[in-house]
Amino acid sequence: MNTLFLIPSILLLLLLTPFSVSFSPTDNFLLSCGSHNNVSLFNRVFTGDSTNPSSNFLSSGDSVSLAYQKPPQNLPTLYHTARVFSRGGSYRFNMKKNGTHFVRFHFSPFKAQSFDLKSANFSVFVNGASVLSNFQPPNDVLLKEFILNIESNILEILFRPVADSGFAFVNALEVFTAPVDFIIDFGARAVGPSGVEEYRNLSSMVLETVHRINVGGLKITPFNDTLWRTWIPDEDYLVFKGAAKPAVSTHIPNYQKGGATREIAPENVYMTAQQMNRENSSLASRFNITWNFPVSPGGVPHLVRLHFCDIVSPALNLLYFDVYINGYIAYKDLDLSALTIHTLASPVYVDFVTNSDDSGFVQVSVGPSELSSSIRMNAILNGAEIMEMLNDVRTKVVHRRKNLWVLVGSVVGGIAVFFLVVTAFLLGTKCRNKKPKQRTLESVGWTPLSMFGGSSLSRSSEPGSHGLLGLKIPFAEIKSATNNFDRNLIIGSGGFGMVYKGVFRDNTKVAVKRGMPGSRQGLPEFQTEITVLSKIRHRHLVSLVGFCEENSEMILVYEYVEKGPLKKHLYGSSRQTPLSWKQRLEICIGAARGLHYLHTGFAQGIIHRDIKSTNILLDEDYVAKVADFGLSRSGPCIDETHVSTNVKGSFGYLDPEYYRRQQLTDKSDVYSFGVVLFEVLCGRPAVDPQLAREQVNLAEWALEWLKKGMLDKIVDPHLVGQIQQESLKKFCETAEKCLSEYGVDRPAMGDVLWNLEHALQLQESGQQREPHANSSASEAASLTSTVIPGNPSTNTGAERDYDNFSSDVSTSQVFSQLMNNEGR
Template structure:
């Protein structure tokens, strides 16, 4: 017999029906069975007595089937006596006890008829299996079933006790996945197997300190970037509220500690996520993720807003703990999510600041996390022969149908090709989808990107942009944390230097994660086709070993937002600098909209996606949400809403019809952001001031906009320049896209606002009204106007040209001039 280092232990919690617990009273288990298996004596652990199943008191729980008691004398004396003995269930009774080697055990476990473990082979070391299930009958049967002719099962101890009826409820769980977030129902009918139970930001909690005798372990080993998190705690008891979490959901110690964003660390950007990776069963296995929250960091209600991500998907946006805890601070709650694991075998949980957070209140917290596997109850029961037959027949018929569909598709494809040969047609961008990178030697993670419609990479793919993982490791000193310059939903961004001494920004997606795959593909597709002074250039990419890495030109001074209000240490931008930055960004956007047959719509224009180089030249960045615009015979693209809160075009949001005027609206918000030096959304302000666009428009209509501009600019802006700038921003924010100017017109007006600032002459500027959409707008040429220094936005031409106003406006205003 050999039992050393092979220890198993089963805990079975079952939900007691019709049991209602008051939040103020302690929960007491009505049924509590603690069995020490194979022992001749009772055992004690955590002041709890386990009854021997060999005594008259304990044997009443053991069935009449033959089993064997085993004792291991080789375990250290200090090890818990509970694990010194085991009950063995052999397949054949003829086997002798001394022939058992527990390393070769192979068995299944059924609880109340549910197969909770299949072909289970215990590995070395202590192992505790915990299951939670709902029991309707008065008798609970646990069966250890040996597998194979010489198989046998064993168990050291069994715990069975009741949990509160509301421990797992059927409502409120959020199913998170690529299709968004929907409600998951009938959760209590599932069998749950505990995988992880984490006390985030705290120490280990032993069963002695938990009303349901659970163990909670610290979160440090699961943190992806430890410097992004900072421990926080309180000394007083949490404020439990009726309808919130109870001590049975999680003990006090879990809700009294948390991890919050470490905004004090010198290498952390102003916006980042705290991320944990938890190993789980791979391959689409469904899990319940229970997250515990208790706002122990806020000084007032409605102070904390943050977002929750699971496996890269948005799981809870703009989470306001105050609204969920009946407006009581430090009040425990929990939120249940249901997610599927991917092939990486990792469930990733992230929390980060919401768009509703102001620059001074950006924070996110997490107090505890539990991950439980949903045991496949319907598939775990024995399937009758007739049902098996239908499954088999269904599979065969399904295969035949799929084969027929493939044949039909091939025939239609051949027919279409013949038609195309007879009548050649220009191939539009919309007809060509993403070509998966793995066709050119990438990883198996590559797949078709939903909703992306851009040119294919051509016969040679993107080989010219490939950078090896080894070169990127060298450039970033093996992803040295001291080189981190930012972080976001996609992953960390590192500063690096390639072999040719070129400075780069390396954006590394979380290895093996699904998050950001469509954005990864879209960025490569777009940026590999365009080059422009005011667009961030893609240096290369890497897709090896399940890595998704994008390498960009390094933009020295970072996001525009930081220079307006994002962080201390930046000198205020002058009005001329702000105008030049807006003009540069407008040039980049104008090129996107007009540089291709269909144009490209960015969809996420905001101050964090406009970067500044060492000379404060603006570069538009982050094309992960971009997509091709409508064809010439179309007015819009019908697509799901994407963008950032506060910058989102309301017409696009209502109708889900995307045009380039959606970018114009977002850019209008940026213009007011530049002028007023405040966030697009600031929930800490009075109600009428929360939304910058609405607030600025009100003051603009009053003719009193100078009352809300950046105090640094007061008295430093020529009135005519401010007037032209604010009128341009106001037009961008028109309610309907048809009333908004084109980016070409926005660019013209911003150029003119700069001319007014620099010139003593203040003539009446050009106005892009609907009556001037014809080519004869060239009659409005003004001496000293910006027509003489408008850039021709070609791929490789970044210099000023000497083209006339007629040529300029035939391109900007006439659709066919593109």
């Protein structure tokens, strides 16, 4: 792979990027061992451990300080001295803060007095945990880094020679506090032959850094890293260099709350990447980029932290790819837009846990997803860190107790089987005498759900009486409904986690959204959905069946909506029989009713904040149901005009006034719904970067043709010859009013609903209906009964093949934000 042409760009990038502002740890001990003076390295001052004997950190053992008499000119001063322990000795540090810490050892062997440091052989312990065993230093400078959890007020680092005649040494020590949440207990993905599982209690592991890689970029020194780390290029680890093509961005990444921080990885890591080299004609249409990282062989557990930042896409929701670890699927259909707060080029990272193979490698691959379009097919990686897990108790406990369990099992096995048989007989007799009764929840305008009496799914059927206790579902019931979260039942995935189709004991079909524990952006949405959906129940709103929060799980259970999102019925590869104009009107009316209920059904009302065609679902009868309330907010109080809040929503649907002023009202939902109306009419997405510049944004494009009075230019070709002119005119006028630049000029959802019902009546009867208060008499008089003539050639965007960028998954789908991988 020829990267010479990129070197000037990368060097310019590094020059333009300011030096990192140093992280300020609570505990920060930097020692120059064996030195009487303070020494500087990378703008950090290391205190000589012999500077002030009364306050030094040496606590025990026989030790001497050595000085390199004739050091090379290019050898940093920090490595001109060393502390040698002939019989073992230790350093002790008084810690101010418990938690995750970095511990680094600097080794640079030299000859002095009667010691040749290259012949040293020793072990090192940190608070009793072995971090180096039978260690023999190399001929050059070596830094050994460990990340571990400190739970005491004293940190002791013990150096112990292997033999009586041996000795230990160290040139410098670093002990400092890691940033908050640098290692998170939950959320890592354990990858292996059995699939992907959650790995917990990660922060209790002792981690040794093996590789720290700046993928696609040059070497990064501690000058440009807030945690003073070194990142090396990836070229030596690429299996087939021709499969990768470097990518470089000159824009500072969009660090955001909930994603990666500068402490997780510096800016320069996220500003470079390797992407698929599709220009290589020797490769197949689909291929992976693969790296082999040498590690300790024989099934040793490793933490693999992968860094991502979409610097290759022109817009959100265009990049989908798969991640493989050691040949096993580790993250399928990864959508970086779904993991970020709907901002392009926003850094994220994902932790994986895997075992090395017998050959002594950890292999990382990225390749195109099945959701990737032929035009946008790509995969990227920005950075990688490989850390050996020195004390993974899972493997050790199994081996230590294996013989014990065999012995215990042989002794008590017969007794246990006997009691199990007796218990099963008694339970079977009891169950035959008892049949479950079914009862149905019914209320005016509410979707009925059939449930077992006395089940954890049972709830009161009266509005406002849904206590959260009645919504809780035991984890065991959810596992049973999803066949222990069978991967064959997955119907979608996204930033929150996986979505499974489930069936409860009473044959009620449900959609089970299982969040990944530890997900930084998942908890607020989880809580919001429960809060909102536990208070509402409406025919045109997706119903919450229940939730589970046992064992740090975040699980939401919804009614199953058979035909999935409106989007897949309008365009894309999943579109089957096109919807008729009457069906589309009825769907829009249903969604408008659901939104109108949200806005007016409570004292303050509820603002959805993420209305789009993927969040409007269709049941088996094509009845529309509004879904995904994770971003919802209560409306303003009676004496207020708006809610001040951070901007959230989806590109193409976002209210421009809300974006500018960060003042949220129910008219923001009205604007988004106006975009949906044009999606329904035109049969194309809200944003399509593949079109000409003036056609990319659906709202702007449609309004332009509307102003020209040429409505037939934008209609979905499948609707040609179906629409009454009066119905089309009323529909387009309604959409146009929804898209008014200022919220005060937009109609309320009640007015939108009325106008859509009017459009349906005009379509069915072809006769004039008494105008609404917002409609003028002259407008009503102008309505006629002609049908739009066919003119397919003028539909510039509607006949395009949307398979090239559709992100719909092919299976039956339930709710949008996870099953379509469409991030916010």
